[in-house]
Amino acid sequence: MSAVADKPLLATVLGQRQSRPPIWIMRQAGRYLPEYRETRARSKGFLDLCYTPDLAVEVSLQPLARFDLDAAILFSDILVIPDALGQSVRFAEGEGPLLEPLSVETLGILRPERVLDHLAPVFETLVRLRRTLDGSKTLIGFCGSPWTVATYMLGGKGSPDQAAARLFALKHPQAFAQLMDILVDVSVDYLEAQFIAGADVVQLFESWALNLDEVAFARHVIEPNRRIIVGLRQRIPNAPIIGFPRGAAGMVRSYVDATGVNMVGLDYATPLSFANGALPADFGVQGNLDPLRLVVGGEQMEQRAREIIDGFAGRPHVFNLGHGIVPQTPIENVARLVDLVKKG
Structure with missing residues (x-):
């Protein structure tokens, strides 16, 4: 993990307000960039792109070559x-990820002991990025939080309501707890290795927290994320961590208080006034422009971006979208947003 000095985004995550919010964009290396599409076409598939350091470094740096962003992810x-655990995972063009769904009977196929060796190329990518990045840029690592990852492992694909995982957790609580234990343990190992390889900060993506009642949210979101953070900080003391519990809504304060994250990412449905009222006055937030405002651009985007900047001016704030950038986003709109955040 690099020093905080001269890294405005890292300093903000650690609680230091800046004269203007630093900015990065979720999925900033992605299909909206023609150079990304060209690089991906040279790979053998999406997972091959993730596991080939030459290509993964290339696409990680592409958005920084275009925009004055404060971080690479x-x-x-x-x-x-x-x-890495041994489940069948593939990415079908136009369909997204497809997995062979787990059942109570097939949980035994998972092999936690092979995870770090399997993910060695990911750590090599981080080592190379650390070596290449300008000293003012923060390097962000990440992993999916256990509940979100489990929804794919149990459902076999993305889902609007995560019903397969919710039903599995209710019908088979012991087996579900076993799966979550595995995911907590390997996530700690994975994130520790990312810090060792050069990450300055990591983000926990809890992308599917929005369809859980308060009891399930506490069990499936708060507690596993808390365990990851406690376990990680036993190995990497004071590790800087952003939590992104998309859809946490009225449970965002409970998430912040219980997990120990340094900063919370807010989805675009979270009102600024609610966040400011719910969270401690000095607690850092990340977000939260609607990605579709970035697609349309123009005055409405600029006005909303200014409202967000002004709304969070009294606390540490990293400007970001409230979810990932979408493929149809015009590049010129991204350039304008970054310029607005950095120069006003």
Whole structure:
């Protein structure tokens, strides 16, 4: 982990307000960039792109070559964990990720002991990025949080309501707890290795927290994320961690208080006034522009971006979208947003 000096985004995550919010964009290395599409076409598939350091470094750095962003994020995917555990994972063009769904009977196929060896190329990518990045840029690592990863492992694909995982957790609580234990343990190992390889900060992507009641949210989101953070900081003291519990809504304060994250990412449905009222006055936030405002651009985007900057001016704030950038986003709109955040 690099020093905080001269890294405004890292300093902000650690609680130091800046004269203007630093900015990065979730999925900033992605299909909206023609150079990304060209690089991906040279790979044998999406997972091959994630596991080939030459290509993964290339795409990680592409957005920084275009925009004055304050961070690079490791190019990878949250589903490298189930792939490393031995579950069948593939990415079909136009369909997204497809997995062979787990059952009570097939949980035994998972092999936690092979995860770090399988993910060695990811760590090599981080080592190379650390070596290449300008000293003012923060390097972000990440993993999917256990609940979100489990929804794919149990459902076999993305889902609007995560019903397969919710039903599995209710019908088979012991087996579900076993799966979550595995995911917590390998996530700690994975994130520790990312810090050792050069990450300055890591983000926990809890992308599917939005369809859980308060009891399930506490069990499946808060507690596993808390365990990861406690376990990670036993190995990497004071590790800087951003939590992104998309859809946490009224449970965001409970998430912040219980998990120990340094900063919380807010989805674009979170009102600024609610966040400011719910969270401690000095607690850092990340977000939260609607990605579709970035697609349309123009005055409405600029006005909303200014509202977000002004709304969070009294606390540490990293400007970001409230979810990932979408493929149809015009490059000129991204350039304008970055310029607005950095120069006003």
